Structures are given as C-alpha cells and as structure tokens.
Amino acid sequence: MSAPAPRGSVLATRLRAVPWALRTVAREVASRLHGEPPVREAALRWARDRANPGDPASVLAALDRFAVERRFLMNVGDEKGPLLDRIVREIGPAARILELGTFVGYSAVLMSRHLGAAGRLVSIDVDPESSRVGRQVADLAGTADRCEFLHGKSTEVIARLEGPFDLVFLDHWKGLYLRDARAILERGLLAQRGTIVADNVGPLFGDNAYVGWMRAREDFDSEYVSGHLEYGTIEDGVLVSRRRPGRA
C-alpha cells in the first residue's frame, strides 16, 4: 500500500513556524535568565513535584503541562503519542522496543507502561543528560525495571545491539533515520512482523530520504499519519511501516 504524500510545502510550513520558533527561543532564554536549570532537569523536577510516583499517566500529564505552560519539550506529545501507544498495545506486553532518541523519557514511559515482565524497551541517546533524566523519569513512573537507557551515538550503539525488536521508534537526528534504519535491517534487529515508526517526517523537517526509501520497499506497508508538531498547530507527520509477513 502506498502512503499519501505529506501535505503542505516545506517553505510554507517553515514560514508558518517562524513565530512559534521565536516564541519558543524567547521562552527558553527567559527561563535561563531567571536562573532555571537546563530544560531536561527542569522538566524532571516539575514532574517530581506534580506526578504521582508509580503512575505513568500522571508523569506524562505533568510533562505535557510543563511543555504547554513552561518550556517547549520535543516529546512525541499528546497528539502523536496515542498512535504509538496503540501500536505497543497491539503488539502486547511482551513487546521488545528499540527507541532512538530518549530526550526526557516521555515516549519511553508512554510505551514501557504497557510492558509486562517479558517486555523490554531500549532507549538510546547521544546526550548523557537525556539518558540520566530518562532513567529518572521512568523511575518516577515506575517503569524503569522494563527499560534500559543507553548513552551513545545511535549508529555506534546499533552496531552492538542484540535483537530482535518488534517496534523501532525513530525519533533522534532526522538526517540519521535512513542510515540507522538500514543498519537495523541489515543486522536483523527487526522482528519478522516488526514495525518501524518514524516521527517528524512532516514538511517542517524537509524532504527526509528515509521516507522515499521506506515507501519504495515492497517488504513493508507504509502509512503516513498526518498530525501536528508536539504541543502546537504546525503540521507534522509520522510514517508507520509494518513489515509484510514472510518478507524478512
């Protein structure tokens, strides 16, 4: 099945995003001038002050509120998040999940809350602060026992990972989606019925070579799901690619 093309031109979307980008930068600068900690640490403290320990939904709600009321967080967010949530629930509690891009652990908590004892989530981030905060956010949510937070460049960590994974969530540096997805497939890290979800492939992010490459593959069914950039009204989209049975 071919997926619909992302709507909206890159230039028009980027022009529409300018006021939002300026507001976001101004808010971030003002927070730092007022002596607030860097954004990951600030989000962690906010969640600790407001969420109920052991209650993932309250942790996610606190992080959503921080992003809306305080400072922007590049989480998958509360609009695209439910799609990811649904896919994990479809796979079941024994799902093995690989995530590229931890940030503050929002999507790690969103997905790992559905895992049972046999499930596992591995989340990779190049920023050690993300791995630290992600682990502590998962700790707060009570899902840390199912999660492993690895610090390192995705490409280097993928080279030593053991799979297979039922779900791969690409949400790190957009220019690395193609290279890392290729490596994941070449290393046999995706299960026979595995799914790859790629966030931020909407027009704001330009023409990502991963999208054309994946949509042209006959061993995957890909669907572009249109939505908005987290916590806002700028168009964004997710590419969901499910491996066809018997084509591994």
Ligand SMILES: C[S@@+](CC[C@H](N)C(=O)[O-])C[C@H]1O[C@@H](n2cnc3c(N)ncnc32)[C@H](O)[C@@H]1O
């Ligand atoms: C969009 S955020 C991830 C958001 C997270 N998945 C969520 O929805 O809650 C992107 C993250 O990717 C990380 N990143 C960027 N390049 C990377 C790379 N080459 N390897 C691993 N992580 C990378 C950044 O440090 C950042 O924390």
